[in-house]
Every structure is written in structure tokens, then in C-alpha cells.
Amino acid sequence: MSWQATVVTLFPEMFPGPLGQSLAGRALENGVWSCRTEDLREHGLGRHRAVDDTPFGGGAGMVIRPDVADAALAATQADANIPCVYLTPRGRPLTQADVRRYAAGPGVMLLCGRFEGVDERFLQARGVEQVSIGDYVLSGGETAALVLLDACVRLLPGVMGSEQSGVEESFSDGLLEYPHYTRPAVWDGHEVPEVLLSGNHAAIAQWRQAKAEETTRERRPDLWSAWLARKNENRTAAVGGAAQADLRGLRRIPT
Numbered sequence: 001m002s003w004q005a006t007v008v009t010l011f012p013e014m015f016p017g018p019l020g021q022s023l024a025g026r027a028l029e030n031g032v033w034s035c036r037t038e039d040l041r042e043h044g045l046g047r048h049r050a051v052d053d054t055p056f057g058g059g060a061g062m063v064i065r066p067d068v069a070d071a072a073l074a075a076t077q078a079d080a081n082i083p084c085v086y087l088t089p090r091g092r093p094l095t096q097a098d099v100r101r102y103a104a105g106p107g108v109m110l111l112c113g114r115f116e117g118v119d120e121r122f123l124q125a126r127g128v129e130q131v132s133i134g135d136y137v138l139s140g141g142e143t144a145a146l147v148l149l150d151a152c153v154r155l156l157p158g159v160m161g162s163e164q165s166g167v168e169e170s171f172s173d174g175l176l177e178y179p180h181y182t183r184p185a186v187w188d189g190h191e192v193p194e195v196l197l198s199g200n201h202a203a204i205a206q207w208r209q210a211k212a213e214e215t216t217r218e219r220r221p222d223l224w225s226a227w228l229a230r231k232n233e234n235r236t237a238a239v240g241g242a243a244q245a246d247l248r249g250l251r252r253i254p255t
């Protein structure tokens, strides 16, 4: 059974779009994953197939109607076990942990908004997860859906050439990745860090770890704090475990 992406959108022709190329495209051709779309417009109301209406309470923009969104969702006949995700800047930030969770399951059902958004009652009643791909506003959820799908598909078994590249990358252990260098060893007067040419694997690993930490500290103080907290937690647990082992040892001493 292939991993199933279903996308509810007003622009079905945007899919698979760039995901029809390269690694994801080959995996799509090989049946590793499938990409179906459901045209929201087909579930619109009246002669103009209206999918939206003005917001209760007033204000700018239009809101996608709950009955229209629900009819489109029902038409997909998506498996109830597949997470339903609405792409919106109001959502919680998408993380690599989410991506791993989606990729490990049977697939995802994605709802792409346009206009001001989707009626909240529909999202709540149907248990829709609300996810954002970053703190900026796109013109619609489609490009965000493509980002989410790209991140998931590359993790599907057999999609990436080297399994290792999936493990040793930014975010896999909460740090950004170390920098990379390739030939020529001197380019435009700039040299490659000497340690990388040394053949000393332990020294290289140590240098890469230090660079990953430095880069994360400088660029992502949020990730850095979380990483430090986790490290301290692990250390406390290890010390606690050792202390308990000592206690157990003490108890064995006959009094």
C-alpha cells in the first residue's frame, strides 16, 4: 500500500507540481506514494459554485463555508485514520517530529485555504489539525501543502538514496547541521577547514558537533535553549540513576 496524499484545494492543477520531479517524482511514478486532489469548487453552492461567504461579525475578506468544506472532505472518502491537516498561518508550527509522524502513517489529507480562512466550526467538529509552515503569510495553503508533502515523501522508505542522509541532518537531534565543503580544497583563495582533510575521524566528528552547536546557538536561540534543557535533563537522569545504583549498593552492605 502506497503512502496516500489527498489534497482539497481550489487549484488542483498545482499538484503534484514540483513534487512530480526529482526524488519525489520518481517515487510517485514508482507508486511509493500517490497524490489525489479534490476540487473544492465542485462542492460550491449555486450557479457560481460559491465556496465562501462574508465573515459573521464583519471585517475584510471571505471565509470558506463549513458545509462546502465538509462536502469536499466527505467526497475524498479518506481513511478515518489519516490525519486531516489545514494549512494556515494560525496553525502550530510544523516540525520535523510532525513530518516523521505523518510519514510513518498511511498518509495525510491536506486542506488548502484561500481568502481569510475556513469556518472554525468545521475545523473543530472534524478534528482538523491546524499547521503553519512559518511566520509569514502565503497567498494560499497550496504551496505550504507542497512543502509539507515534500518533507514527508523524502522520508518514505526507499525514496532517499542514502538512509544516512536522513539521520544526520538538521533537526534530527535538535541541532542545525554542521557546514559542508567539497573540492577544490582551495577555492577563490578560501581554504577548507584543515581538520576535514586530516583523515582523523574522531577529530572530524568533534569539529562537526562543535560547529552544529555554534550554528544553532547563533542562528536559532529557541532550538539552542531546548537542546541545552534536554542535555541537562539527560545529565540529571544519569546522575540520579548513578545515585540510585549507589543506594542499592549501600543497602546491600550488611549492618
Ligand code: ADE
Pocket: 087, 088, 089, 131, 132, 133, 134, 135, 136, 137, 138, 139, 140, 141, 144
Ligand atoms: N497559508 C498561508 N500562509 C501559510 C503559512 N505560513 N503556513 C501554512 N499555510 C499558510
